[in-house]
Amino acid sequence: MxxxxxxxxxxxxxxxxxxxxxxxxxxxxxxxxxxxxxxxxxxxxxxxxxxxxxxxxxxxxxxxxxxxxxxxxxxxxxxxxxxxxxxxxxxxxxxxxxxxxxxxxxxxxxxxxxxxxxxxxxxxxxxxxxxxDFWPAVSNTVLFVGVWWLGRSLRLRRAYLNELEARARRLERAREADARAARTEERSRIARELHDVVAHHVSVMTVQAGAARRILERDPDAVRDALSTIEQMGRTALGEMRRLVGVLRTEAEPVRGELSPQPGVNDVGELVDHLRETGLQVQLWIEGESRNLSPGVDLAAFRLIQEALTNTLKHAGPQARAWVRIHYADRQLMVEVEDDGRGLAAGLGQNGSRGHGLVGMRERVALYGGDLRIGPRSGGGFEVRARFPLEV
Structure with a gap:
């Protein structure tokens, strides 16, 4: 009813x-x-x-x-x-x-x-x-004024309710816009993560596959080792991709498989060992007293080193050497990656503005209030220098 x-x-x-x-x-x-x-x-x-x-x-x-x-x-x-x-x-x-x-x-x-x-x-x-008569005239006058006031009050109330509804609609649109912006930002973050992970592993796999092809007839044992490295890198890349793309799944589509922890500065040694297997000469120095970093800074520093070494592997040339230096100070973390190769002159301007990986570097460092320098190295080659401020 x-x-x-x-x-x-x-x-x-x-x-x-x-x-x-x-x-x-x-x-x-x-x-x-x-x-x-x-x-x-x-x-x-x-x-x-x-x-x-x-x-x-x-x-x-x-x-x-x-x-x-x-x-x-x-x-x-x-x-x-x-x-x-x-x-x-x-x-x-x-x-x-x-x-x-x-x-x-x-x-x-x-x-x-x-x-x-x-x-x-x-x-x-x-x-x-x-x-x-006097009193009937007064009562009728009061009735007239009361009716006018009632209409005015209802108009004000209706305008107030309309304003509340309009404000609710504006807030709803604002929430939708914020949600869209958050989704866009999350997709950009995932794209940067995928680029950092996949580009590194695929670059190593490409170098290993090329080396295996050249020595296929001469040294079958070395080819077997190269294929093992390619297999390992492929599995690692697939695992990282499943983990990153899994954040886009809904609750109705749970991520299958175990989630591995995010890499950090402590994993740089393993990263350098993998790159040495490709033939790239890499030296690593860790200076200062190691300390626990925030998860964000820890991941950002690792990804920066990974992207810089990947670029060295792809662009520096077959005889290039690379140096990685991690320095712990009281209030900051310094990360330096240098090489003596050809650099990125063919695809990178003087200010290092091209390339999704380099853009990702800048965004990661800026996110934590740090400073980043990307450009040619004095004496030849290329260098990446980053500073992350740390809480005392």
């Missing part, structure tokens, strides 16, 4: 003219029924002129929300005409109260206040012209 009532109410709110016409018809029928009953009791009833004019005043309420000021003016004119001619104005007075309520409820203060004040003065004048 309540659903039926709410449905009909929503339909009437969507069709205001129909709702107003229905109300006007009900008021007119009630007025005509009162006239008939009054005549049936033997009391003198109004004549046809006053009945028709009062009925037209009530039916004019059909357009009260489309033309509230015009309807109010028409009803006041009917009230004035019937008052001057000595007829009863009960029905037009009801129409007038509804019309003044409509003006206050559907028009702004700039319109409703002067129209209401002017109508109030005319109303008081009609009361005086009709010879109303």
């Amino acid at each position: 309540s659903e039926l009532i709410r449905g009909r109410r929503a339909w009437l709110e969507a069709h205001p003219v129909t709702a107003d016409a229905f109300m006007a018809v009900l008021l007119t029928v009630a007025y005509l029924a009162a006239v008939v009953l009054q005549g049936g009791n033997g009391a003198p009833g109004p004549d046809v002129f006053s009945v028709v004019l009062s009925g037209v005043a009530l039916m004019s309420l059909t357009a009260r929300r489309r033309m509230p000021v015009g309807v109010l003016a028409f009803v006041m004119a009917v009230c004035g005409t019937l008052t001057v001619m000595g007829y009863d104005v009960s029905a037009p007075a009801v129409a007038m109260l509804i019309a003044i309520y409509t003006v206050a409820a559907h028009r702004g203060m700039a319109t409703s206040l002067p129209v209401g004040a002017l109508t109030l003065m005319l109303f008081i004048g009609l009361l005086i012209a009709a010879g109303a």
